[in-house]
Amino acid sequence: GAVVSQHPSWVICxxxxxxxxxxxxxxFQATTMFWYRQFPxxxxxxxxxxxxxxxxxxxxxxxxxxxxINHASLTLSTLTVTSAHPEDSSFYICSAKLGHEVRGYTFxxxxxxxxx
Amino acid sequence: xxxxxxxxxxxxxxxxxxxxxxxxYSNSASQSFFWYxxxxxxxxxxxxxxxxxxxxxxxxxxxxxxxxxxxxxxxxDSKLSDSATYLCGGGGSARQLTFxxxxxxxxxx
Numbered sequence: 001g002a003v004v005s006q007h008p009s010w011v012i013c014x015x016x017x018x019x020x021x022x023x024x025x026x027x028f029q030a031t032t033m034f035w036y037r038q039f040p041x042x043x044x045x046x047x048x049x050x051x052x053x054x055x056x057x058x059x060x061x062x063x064x065x066x067x068x069i070n071h072a073s074l075t076l077s078t079l080t081v082t083s084a085h086p087e088d089s090s091f092y093i094c095s096a097k098l099g100h101e102v103r104g105y106t107f108x109x110x111x112x113x114x115x116x
Numbered sequence: 117x118x119x120x121x122x123x124x125x126x127x128x129x130x131x132x133x134x135x136x137x138x139x140x141y142s143n144s145a146s147q148s149f150f151w152y153x154x155x156x157x158x159x160x161x162x163x164x165x166x167x168x169x170x171x172x173x174x175x176x177x178x179x180x181x182x183x184x185x186x187x188x189x190x191x192x193d194s195k196l197s198d199s200a201t202y203l204c205g206g207g208g209s210a211r212q213l214t215f216x217x218x219x220x221x222x223x224x225x
Contacts, residue, residue, distance in 0.1 A: 043218050044215045049212055091157070093159055097212075105162075106162075108159060110158070110159045112157070
């Protein structure tokens with residue numbers, strides 16, 4: 001089945017540094033990738049929608065200069081958390097919509113970011 | 117109002133019980149609905165797509181009621197391994213998937 005490979009699966013970084021998260025679609029072309037964030041015991045909250053070859057669309061309240069998204073190819077989208085702070089510690093997960101509605105959306109395995 | 121609202125939970129049920137979760141959605145333009153299962157510290161995994169005609173997969177039955185704008189998931193003969201958080205999600209043909217807040221299910225021995 002369709003697979004989205006997400007790396008790294010976990011990362012610990014110092015406050016003020018930047019972290020890049022990659023999502024690759026392995027056996028299909030993902031023209032659109034969705035980036036979610038999930039805090040403990042909360043639901044997945046959409047941060048931004050990444051479109052190949054164009055600027056990402058950010059949800060209200062999400063700083064585009066802090067969460068940089070690049071979708072330069074049909075198989076790769078990246079999220080960079082710049083100048084990370086402890087409050088950015090969360091579970092970040094990407095998702096791509098599959099071609100047929102009935103197949104839903106496929107998710108990367110998520111990245112657990114801890115900023116110390 | 118949230119776009120997708122879900123039963124608050126948590127649900128603690130004995131093994132073998134039948135349990136039902138509901139979600140309501142506010143965006144009538146939503147076309148596709150899904151139930152996902154999320155285990156602790158893992159990504160959501162698709163459990164079922166939801167159709168107006170209803171669909172069943174073993175012990176799991178999903179229903180969509182477009183007139184009332186709600187979707188449901190029924191789990192029969194629950195197993196210990198069913199313990200997880202269940203997320204409902206809805207989206208349009210080009211829209212992102214919007215999730216409910218999730219319902220935590222614990223099946224007790």
